[in-house]
Amino acid sequence: MLRHRLAALFEPRVLAVVSDRPLPVEAHTPAKLANAITHIPVEAAVRGDAPYQLNGLRPGARLDLALVCVPPDSLPAVLDTLRRYRPHTVIVLAHTEQSEDPMQELVYVRSWSQLNDCLVLGPRSFGVQRPHLHMNFSHHPQRALPGRVALVTQSRSIAAAVLDWAADVSLGFSAVISVGDEGAIDVAEVLDYLSMDPRTDSIALYLEETTSSRRFTSAARAAASVKPLIVLKVAEPLDRDPVHLAGFNALLQRVGAVRIRYFVQLFSAIKVLVHTRRPRGKRIALVSNGDGAARLALDVMGTASAVYRAELATASKERIAALLEKGAQVDNPVVTYAPLTAQRMRGMLDVLVADKSVDGVLVLLAPDPLADHESVVQELAEIAPASAKPIVTCLMGDATVRRLRHILDAAGTPAFRTPESAANAFGILAAYHYNQNLAQQILPPEPLSTPPDVERARSVVQSAQRRGRLVLSPEETVELLSCFHVPIQLGERADDTPPMAIRVRTDPKFGPCISFGRGQEPFERAEAAIELPPLNGYLARQLVQRSGFWQNTLSRTLTPTAFEFLREALERISLLVSDVPAVESLDIDPLHVVDDALVAERLEVKLASVSMLVLPETTGYRHMAIHPYPRHMVQTRQMRDGTEWLLRPIRPEDAAPLQEFVRDLSDQSRYMRFVSMLRELTPRMLARYTRIDYHRELALVATIQEPNPEQRGRMRERIIGFAHYLRNADGRGAEYALVIGDAWQRCGLGSQLMRALIEAAQEQGLTYIDGLVLGTNRPMLGLMSYLGFRIDPDEEDPGMRRVWLDLGETSGAGRVVS
Structure with a gap:
């Protein structure tokens, strides 16, 4: 290795x-x-x-x-x-x-x-x-x-x-x-x-x-x-x-x-x-032996924060009331004033962890000379690491409780000195879960219903640049937006609704940044949120709903139809700045809703001097922090018998079709590819192969159209081949994987998929591509030999062969580069 x-x-x-x-x-x-x-x-x-x-x-x-x-x-x-x-x-x-x-x-x-x-x-x-x-x-x-x-x-x-x-x-x-x-x-x-x-x-x-x-x-x-x-x-x-x-x-x-x-x-x-439990949401229940600590924790929690106070179920409050003394507070935060016991602590935690409206529990304890804190902490040390939901503890003070915090730390559950730091730690865990959802949205899903006219859009920009103008006229701006079918029209304000603003600014490090917020205000006062392209529908909705303008105003006034137009506009503007890197800034401000339509009083596009002759799809979209879906690689091809098929990079929504593809493979094909008898991909493997970071890897699929058995009279796309490479640990080369459906072998699919993979690896500056193949997999070894790969015995396993190709040697080879 x-x-x-x-x-x-x-x-x-x-x-x-x-x-x-x-x-x-x-x-x-x-x-x-x-x-x-x-x-x-x-x-x-x-x-x-x-x-x-x-x-x-x-x-x-x-x-x-x-x-x-x-x-x-x-x-x-x-x-x-x-x-x-x-x-x-x-x-x-x-x-x-x-x-x-x-x-x-x-x-x-x-x-x-x-x-x-x-x-x-x-x-x-x-x-x-x-x-x-x-x-x-x-x-x-x-x-x-x-x-x-x-x-x-x-x-x-x-x-x-x-x-x-x-x-x-x-x-x-x-x-x-x-x-x-x-x-x-x-x-x-x-x-x-x-x-x-x-x-x-x-x-x-x-x-x-x-x-x-x-x-x-x-x-x-x-x-x-x-x-x-x-x-x-x-x-x-x-x-x-x-x-x-x-x-x-x-x-x-x-x-x-x-x-x-x-x-x-x-x-x-x-x-x-160090805590292995992660909250699946933001709703936190608090348990305290006095209301002071709970108030301090609540001061750093709220709907605008990473975590907020959970609303307990009625049954939970009733069960807690039966556990605690009369006069205790049972509606989150749960506050007891009687000396705590280990038994009461376990009882309260059992109830709160079982409550479906609670994502995590924060235990806040102040020194109490009447309570047996030693036994309470020992109970927490036993409960928390095994809990189905995260339990974070705050033991306020130092001289008498420092040793007790160390007991919890040693048990694998974090214990903090102050309520604020404990609440903030919970916020870190919750923010991690939320951001992981955003990370899964790196690539756009299905292409937008109406593809853009990218060539015409670039022509508009080039024409202005040739004339030495770096600000588009209103007519050119309208034409540029229409090339990407952005559902915004230029017009006059017709009502008194609060104005919105969509802005694009190009940061020297992060590239184009798309903001949404209140119109006719500087960014600092516009209650705006920012997102980096590429956007899909989920990310565009999150951009709007994350803004303070939405939370404070728009959520009560914007109709569902207007919201969908706004979402689509953001998605298409994301596509525009991805495909036209010369757009330095874009201002749609003020933007109003008129009869559910989006109407802008002012549109302005400023250009950079970057040449549009250098296409972003051939240079890896270097003007962006996140590599978008490489649509330029989508190609219609033919098999040897003339059957049409589609070559394209994989998309996140291909998880189910890819799973079906693997299930349909014969036992022999599955074993040749995975060197095991697994019958389907695990959820982690599916995510690994379909959520691609195109800066360091590539996954291509071959698909055909066939009748959809679930929707009569409709067609569906079916995966019949899969190819993938991932950069090796040395940073110079990549390891490939290739598998073709049993019914589609010996049709030329394998060579075409591998050639496309090799071309992409060369464009990324890799110096070699290699892989391990079973010595008994003669069709694969034959294909690799035909493509110019060298075949060596594997030093660690005599049953395997290492096949590798020097990409520097093949950059001009006609039989490798299609």
Whole structure:
């Protein structure tokens, strides 16, 4: 199996250390790795006379990791000496001596990294800790405890502060890394590794600035799709623009991550991430031994927050009343004033967890000398980890309850010091669930009923650009919108309804951002929400309903028909800015509803100077943070006998047809493809193959039209072939998968699907494509040989064959590229 490029950083087998001072790695490294460490004196490294043979390094093999801590003026000579060992990764730790020109040092490190095919962390790096492997490649004197949360930061000081806090509460980590200056290893690369790391269940990320938006988007989505990703983002100069800040928030929602705003929330997030239970909604029940704590928690909850107070069922209130003393409060929050007992606590939690209107329970306890808190906490420690719904606890105080919080932490259920932090932790869990729903909407579903006239729209823009105009006339704007069938007409205001506004602004990092809010107001006061294209119907509805303007005004005045027109308008505007990247901004303001129709008093489109001769579909839609559905790949083709079929990228709604396709395969075909006798795909596999991130993978289907057995006289689309590739861990190549329906084999489908897959891999800059094929699967091996693939025995399994194709060699090969 290929190692990820960062495996040499997080799991090195051979290590060289060049440092002018003692480092923690020398005191805490286990014997197994200690025997594979070579200490190279700084003077020898600077002179270039370091030994050629390193401990544990086989002749001809590359060094996994070099750990460097030297004065800045010695760094070039040391790196030059390390070249002879061809290291996979280098960590350049911060040094007490400061560089005279930090930017020049950073540029040098990046250039050295590229020239030597080596990933460099630093300069001025905090380093890396891998607690379960007892590895401490940092200056921090204390190695973190092992745990399941990975900490990734762009700041050495934040990493040190979090480690110090975690030591106090005995919280562990799967990995700790600060990328700092991002010499060659950036946040996206680290997220890629951690998304596949079996030791990591969740990731806490501290960001000071975002770089390479598309790569970050893709990596964050890959990580957040399999484990919670919490992001603390501080302000940067661009954040003075409210659109940029809102765009970043929208980006995190779309990838399924959760943004937090304050440093103290980072501790809450890390602590709550160890909890394996996630709420499926926002409705929280509160239990307290006094109303003060409950009031404080409710102050940070509400319908506009991530979580809010649940309305308990009548039966639940009656059962709780029977458990508590007379005068207790039984309508959420549940408040008892009598000394708590373990039995009462279990009884209340049983009722609340069973209530269908409750998504989670927050237990708030203040010190009570009359109560046996020890037994109550022991009961909570037994109940909470096994509960069907998340239970979060707040034990207020410190001197008498600190030990009790540690009991709950050790049991795997988070316990907090303040009601606000506990309520906020619940909000983080609920926001994660909501954002995961948004992440599943990355691609638009079925194409819009009326396809746009993209060529005419681009012609309108090119005509204005040729005349040196970067603002379209009202007539040109109307024509541009009509090309995409946007259901908005230019006209006069006819009533007194509050005006709406749809705006598009292009952010330098996140590309086009679509906002919806109140009309004739600046963005800051427009009660607006922002979303990133591409939009589908669900995302367009969420954009409207997330705005304060909807919540405060429109929800009571907008008719269902007008709402549907508004949803469709947003969806089609999303398509417009995806296919016409020269649109720098778009203003539809004010926008009114007249007899359920949408009428705009003012339309304005401003253009960028970008040439429309460079088509976004051939350059990977680089002007957007999220790759849209590649409609340009939809092609009608013919089989050898003339039968027409459709080649297209897969869509999320193809899950059911793909499942039917797999079920219809013969046992032999299923075994040849999956090397097992599974009869259908699991829900996770279905989601994996149909919700595609087109920045890093591709899934194509071959379909035909056939009579629909469930709707007489209608046709349906049936999948008869499937091809897929996913980037390999090394970042350079991709592994393919191909399966053709039994009735459609030997019709030329397989070669056409593979050629389309190869073309797409070449366009993405991949250098090879490979796969594992059973040695007995002669038809597949024959097809791969025909397409120019090389066939090698698999070193780990003699029954398998590794087939691979050098894409550089095939870029001009006529029999490979159709």
